[in-house]
Amino acid sequence: MRKSKAETAETRRRIVEVAAGMFRANGIHATGLADVMAAAGLSHGGFYRHFESKDQLVAEACEAGTADILAALEAAAGGCAGRDGFRALVEAYLSPAHRDAPGNGCPLASMGSELARADEGTRAVASQSADDLIAMLARRLASPSDPAEPADPLNDAQGDTVRSRAVFALSAMVGALTLARISTDPQTSASLLADVRQQLAAIEV
Template sequence: MRTTREQAAQTRERIVKTAARLYREHGINGIGVADLMKEAGLTHGGFYKHFASKEALIAEACDNSLSSTRTELLRNTELASDEEAIASLVHTYLSRAHSEHPGQGCAIAALGAEAARGEAASKEVMVQGVDKLLALITRQLQRSKVKDDATTAHGVLSTLIGGLLLSRMMNSPEKSEEILRDTSDFVLKSVQK
């Protein structure tokens, strides 16, 4: 039975979404193609019908993950008043749910170290993701009428990623929550004019 283009596109999307989740949960090197395809409900042999290489899938999965993070942040900040825009972004990024579910979270926090050592395609996708997150942060800083220069945006993004990583490392929910809260407070105090 021949697969239609629409079916092939749906299968490819299922593989990308599965990879995006599994890479964030286990790391790029923490899951092989065979296990990834099995998790997607497909055979290992079908992988190369959809992707030229594992690196091509990694780049697409990272792009998908980054896009999902931006969409979530944007959705929450659009609901906030202008004055609360940056606070909404910070609290969404440094939420307990984001900390506890890396498979649904920011690819930069989950995969940044691996991407820095990775191949050019996935590294470029991550760099573009950083640029787009910086633009989103800058926009929310502007809406909130607080410091909105490049230095501030870089500092906010770096602190958010670091705080999220530290919260995930903690061995107790209380300590994790403390880091999320303290990082949020620090970021919001640091952006005030």
């Protein structure tokens, strides 16, 4: 029986969701298409009915993973604006919980070295992921001109400075999380996260 468009779309969404978790947890190259399809409860042969290539799936999985981390960070900020919101984002990103759950975390930290070697389309998606995270941080770092209606930090007079601080913050966060995951010593790993949290909390615009 032929599947409806809705069923086909749901199957594709499930494949992307499963792939997003597996690529982040295990790495892109270490995760085969057969592994993804089996985890999604589907046959390997059905993959090419939904995607042209593994590269296409990687790009969509990166996009989905970014949506996950953005939503998680927004939830962690709890609606806080300004510097309180910025600190909440940093605390959530550089937390032991995020470190210990790469399959549910930021794709830039989990897959960054592999994404840097990916095809141009996938790198474009990863670049957009970085831009989205930078924008999230910049919105909190910016000082609103009107508390009732915060200014767009990328368009006001301080825009360049705010964005520069946000770029620095994201780079430090991704790097610290990666190093914390590499470390085999629990105390060193925890200290890496704590030290960078402390330094980022002191950022001034």
